Amino acid sequence: MTINTEQLKIAVCGHIDHGKSTLIGRLLLDTSSLPDEKTNELKKIAKEFGEETQLAYLSDQLKEERERNITIETTQIFLKTHKRPYCLIDTPGHLEFIKNMLTGASQADAALVLVDIEEGIADQTRRHAYLLKFLALPNIIVLVNKMDLVNYAEKKFRQIENELRSLFNELDLKPLHIIPISAKQGENIKKTSRRMSWFHGPHVINAIDNIPNTFEGTLKQSLRLPVQDVYQHDHEDIIVGRIASGALNKKQKVFIYPQATFTTIKTIKVFGKGKQSAHAGECIGLTLTDNFPIRRGDILCADEFTPQTQRNFRSNIIWLSSTKLQQGQTLQIQCATQTFHCKVIQILEAIDPKDLNISKDNVLSITKNQAALIEFTMLSSAIVEKHTDIPELGRYTIEDNDGLLGAGTILAVRQN
Amino acid sequence: MNSLEKLENNSIYIIREAYSRFRNIALLWSIGKDSTTLLWLCRKAFFGKIPFPILHIDTSYKFQAIYDFRKKYAKDWNLQLIIEKNERALANGMNNSLGKFECCDSLKTQTLKRAVEKHHFKAIILGIRRDEHGIRAKERFFSTRNSDHRWDYGNQAPELWDLYQAHLEKDQHLRVHPLLGWREIDVWNYIQQEKIPVADLYFSKNGQRFRSIGCEPCCSPIPSKANSLAKIIAELKTTKIAERSGRSQDKEDSYNMQKLRSLGYM
Known part of the structure; x- marks a missing residue:
């Protein structure tokens, strides 16, 4: 079997007992993503004890698997719809959530946030929402679960929906959908629920299948190839890197930043075969017609870039160091293969991780695990982009000689 | 880009990243399917x-088929092969009957430690995967x-x-894990797609095959009729049998692997 479409990674978030494993079990069952043996076993259970028991059995098994492997931080579950394969990343719910959720969810393309209709927004819902804001995941779908417990009442759903909208609004996030579901009863999972005919949005499978592929987005952008390294092979320089956006062809003219010169691609190299063209996501090697001194951190572009050292960008950051971040401070940034310096012009807002209160006035510093919205000015040359346009050039880590201090995602870039 | 292409590109990116940060690195090759x-x-x-360099930590208890494989591909692929052994422990008769933990620690972990120090490696690339353990x-x-x-x-x-x-x-060094996000089945699908040679021990003979290969005395085969790549994938x-079920050092007590790894095991 060959899988010919790209897999989408989805982080599954939500408060404990809001139904993460039941939902995962339901999705596995309804998309027939289980091995035959398991499906037969479940069919037998369904026949003897009813469909509901079958799901409880499956989600208990998932839970048990996780408990047995208590050392696993994030569990990955694979499923496939008619449209494409998925990898669900179950994000951890324990106290050390920030480090581990960031590590797990930063690999995701989208997120499902589960909320219990009876309990409503809980601590973990807020924290996960706040981390999703920071990660700038473009595709968030909120699932209001356990609708069966409130008899599928629209009024109750609308109330929670409003609360959710204001939580996400506060964080400047726009969920693609807020869907009322019952994971247990299979309502609004793979077909439109008749019990909730008042709801006109998509069901879950429909909603995830329509999540745009971020990869397709980067393909449409202009070429950016951050140089990772240069190898000398048979007296020839091979420039290697992964294409961050767009595509390139043999014999194409490219612009090298920050040298500000044009050159032409002589050959595209991949071990074992020649190549005429390559696109975003591919790790390739290139030889060029001119012999320029090219280094890690340089960027090959399709169009001309005026090298500037003074550009501002606005960014969400999360601060992970125990020393404070202060206004006016200079930071060293790693963005794709670039290393550059920038200065904190203004801390526009800071979010407290405990109560999620946002301070906007006169914030002069932030402390460990706080997130903030910051205006930066660049002190050395680099190309940065809006995270939603070209993710690889729109996300960065802040480091010093001892290690990681924080990380950020770029919301807007401005030329001075 | 399909899932295998994505995994391949991510792994190549990580390998190049390790080499770009520190030129003085090595690949740890156990000659099993993952590290191959x-x-x-x-x-x-x-x-x-x-x-x-390609570093092989040789306990001297590997299968003959593994030694043959090493010899053939070190030559065919023109590898800078470094073989390291804990000669002193072997001369003193170290083997698994003295304790599996002790044997692994002495012949693998200590040998790896010494090799890293001796060659001043700043990073070691290893083929471990998240879904293994x-x-x-x-x-x-x-x-x-x-x-x-x-x-x-x-x-x-x-x-x-x-x-x-x-x-x-x-005095610190890095362990770099480019295959961390691969599943066992991804590895086999990739081996099939790329026609990567692997040791014969993985294929069924007389109703048995090895699913995970380490030292001969501590490895047992699983019952299997899979004598081809397609059959292994199927x-x-x-299967409900865990991949490393035939590896005895994982099982002696449930904390063994955790203990071994925290002390520097791969």
Whole structure:
């Protein structure tokens, strides 16, 4: 079997007992993503004890698997719809959530946030929402679960929906959908629920299948190839890197930043075969017609870039160091293969991780695990982009000689 | 881009990233399917000429088929092969009857430690995967080890996107894990797609095959009729047997793997 479409990674978030494993079990069952043996076993259970028991059995098994492997931080579950394969990343719910959720969810393309209709927004819902804001995941779908417990009442759903909208609004996030579901009863999972005919949005499978592929987005952008390294092979320089956006062809003219010169691609190299063209996501090697001194951190572009050292960008950051971040401070940034310096012009807002209160006035510093919205000015040359346009050039880590201090995602870039 | 292409490109990116940060690195080759797949990816990353040594920690208890495989491909692929053994422990008769933990620690972990010190390697590339073992699921792609090779798994920095941390203090080194996100079935699908050679021990003979290969005295085969790549892939889709079920060092007590790894085991 060959899988010919790209897999989408989805982080599954939500408060404990809001139904993460039941939902995962339901999705596995309804998309027939289980091995035959398991499906037969479940069919037998369904026949003897009813469909509901079958799901409880499956989600208990998932839970048990996780408990047995208590050392696993994030569990990955694979499923496939008619449209494409998925990898669900179950994000951890324990106290050390920030480090581990960031590590797990930063690999995701989208997120499902589960909320219990009876309990409503809980601590973990807020924290996960706040981390999703920071990660700038473009595709968030909120699932209001356990609708069966409130008899599928629209009024109750609308109330929670409003609360959710204001939580996400506060964080400047726009969920693609807020869907009322019952994971247990299979309502609004793979077909439109008749019990909730008042709801006109998509069901879950429909909603995830329509999540745009971020990869397709980067393909449409202009070429950016951050140089990772240069190898000398048979007296020839091979420039290697992964294409961050767009595509390139043999014999194409490219612009090298920050040298500000044009050159032409002589050959595209991949071990074992020649190549005429390559696109975003591919790790390739290139030889060029001119012999320029090219280094890690340089960027090959399709169009001309005026090298500037003074550009501002606005960014969400999360601060992970125990020393404070202060206004006016200079930071060293790693963005794709670039290393550059920038200065904190203004801390526009800071979010407290405990109560999620946002301070906007006169914030002069932030402390460990706080997130903030910051205006930066660049002190050395680099190309940065809006995270939603070209993710690889729109996300960065802040480091010093001892290690990681924080990380950020770029919301807007401005030329001075 | 399909899932295998995505995994391949991510792994190549990680391998090149390790080499770019520190030229003085090595690939740890156990000659099993995972590290051979990793070796193949390194050949791809460097257009057929891997610019760093390939390190084999030889316990002297490997299968003959593994030694034959090593000899053939070290030559065919023109590898800079370094073989390291704990000669002193072997001369003193170290073997698994003296304790599996002790034997692994002495012949593998201590030998690896000494090799890293001797060759001043700043990073070691290894073929471990998250789905192999619970404790390996905690790993990062770039993972720091102190001078004792200890792994402080409770206190790791977050690893965001593909921006890997490569800050080392004096005497520290990095373990780099380009296959961490691969599943066992991905490895076999890739072996099939790329026609990567693997040891015959993986294929069924007389109703048995090895699913995971280590030292001969500590490895047992699983019952299986899978005598081809296609059959192995089909078998993995339905099996309920854990991949490392035939590896005795994992099982002696449930904390063995955790203990071994925290002390520098691969």
